[in-house]
Amino acid sequence: MGITSFLRSLNPNEQVGLLFVVVFGMLTLASAWALVWSIRERGDDARAEARQLALRDFNSLLRTSWFMVAVFWIGWAAGERVATVLFAVVSFFVLREFITLSPTRRGDHRSLVLAFFVVLPLQYGLVINERFDLFTVFIPVYVFLAIPVVSALANDPQRFLERNAKLQWGIMVCVYGMSHVPALLLLDFPRYGGKSAFLVFFLVFVVQTCMIVQHLASRRMQRMPTAPNVSQSFNWASWGVGVLAGCLFGVLLSGITPFKPGQALGMSLIACVAGSMGHLVMKALKRDRGVTHWGSQGASTTGASGLLDRVDALCFAAPVFFHSVRWYFGL
Numbered sequence: 001m002g003i004t005s006f007l008r009s010l011n012p013n014e015q016v017g018l019l020f021v022v023v024f025g026m027l028t029l030a031s032a033w034a035l036v037w038s039i040r041e042r043g044d045d046a047r048a049e050a051r052q053l054a055l056r057d058f059n060s061l062l063r064t065s066w067f068m069v070a071v072f073w074i075g076w077a078a079g080e081r082v083a084t085v086l087f088a089v090v091s092f093f094v095l096r097e098f099i100t101l102s103p104t105r106r107g108d109h110r111s112l113v114l115a116f117f118v119v120l121p122l123q124y125g126l127v128i129n130e131r132f133d134l135f136t137v138f139i140p141v142y143v144f145l146a147i148p149v150v151s152a153l154a155n156d157p158q159r160f161l162e163r164n165a166k167l168q169w170g171i172m173v174c175v176y177g178m179s180h181v182p183a184l185l186l187l188d189f190p191r192y193g194g195k196s197a198f199l200v201f202f203l204v205f206v207v208q209t210c211m212i213v214q215h216l217a218s219r220r221m222q223r224m225p226t227a228p229n230v231s232q233s234f235n236w237a238s239w240g241v242g243v244l245a246g247c248l249f250g251v252l253l254s255g256i257t258p259f260k261p262g263q264a265l266g267m268s269l270i271a272c273v274a275g276s277m278g279h280l281v282m283k284a285l286k287r288d289r290g291v292t293h294w295g296s297q298g299a300s301t302t303g304a305s306g307l308l309d310r311v312d313a314l315c316f317a318a319p320v321f322f323h324s325v326r327w328y329f330g331l
Helices: 003-009 012-040 046-078 080-100 106-128 132-153 160-186 196-221 236-256 261-289 307-329
Strands: none
Touching: 012 046, 012 196, 046 080, 046 196, 046 307, 080 106, 080 160, 080 307, 106 132, 106 160, 132 160, 160 196, 160 261, 160 307, 196 236, 196 261, 196 307, 236 261, 261 307
16 A cells, blocks of 8 residues: 555544644654753864754754644644634743833833734634634724724823834734634535644645755855845745745645645745745844844743744734635635
8 A cells, every 4th residue: 555545544633743743753753852952062162063053953942843843733633613622722932022122111011911812812713613704803903993093091191102003013913813722723615524633734844844944045055145134044036945945835735735746836925925025124133233143142032042033934824824725725
């Protein structure tokens, strides 16, 4: 029996379970390799120090990858509602990281309470109840109008526009963007029941492939940065290589999605462009704050070395991908 025949003989739950086995196996191998690398790279010379710094960055990414895959696995095992709640928790932490670097005043306290304890749970409640039309406009329309009203009632006009814009932007990225990831689990494709977890994996793997390849290509190609004051590693050549790699990987993954290869290519392109441009925007915000990682002085408030750093591209790609899929397929 070939691999394709074997996969087709499995039911949807078994197929998703097998995917998790493969992913956890890959993470285990990566962790073992990192351990061996850490033992070999001990030394006091400058090159060893540079390699140890790269190893710390890799371990940071690895820890976050374990965390995110564990969230996916728990969500899949416990059901779509629990998955949505788990992503709401992730939203809470990334919004907290964002607000940590956005100076607030006493007059912002009511708005912050509204953001964390009213807007966030309501947005994910709309996702759980599949109120897609309302959850699409709840934050960009109703919340964006409500936040300034609450701030104005606090009677503190100093830097009013700047303070409200920061909070609105944080809600848009950390809550609105992230909430579209579990929403993918609820899309009802014909003859695709029980396999929605593959859509989430498709989005995450395509975007991450694009970002990793773009980062590696920028080191190898040594081109002039396009926006040096924002990012020393971003240039159009490496960006194109990253997007191309993400699109090709998306075509290879088309078999686990409801997409035909051409559709998978188009959706991958949309996700890669949105995610990579979003990552660049978030770098600009960090430069504005004078930090290299989200969190106080570059240390994450979540203990994950900047959780928002790891999911910022996803926060931009998820809503664009979700609505593109929903509109194109008429769901």
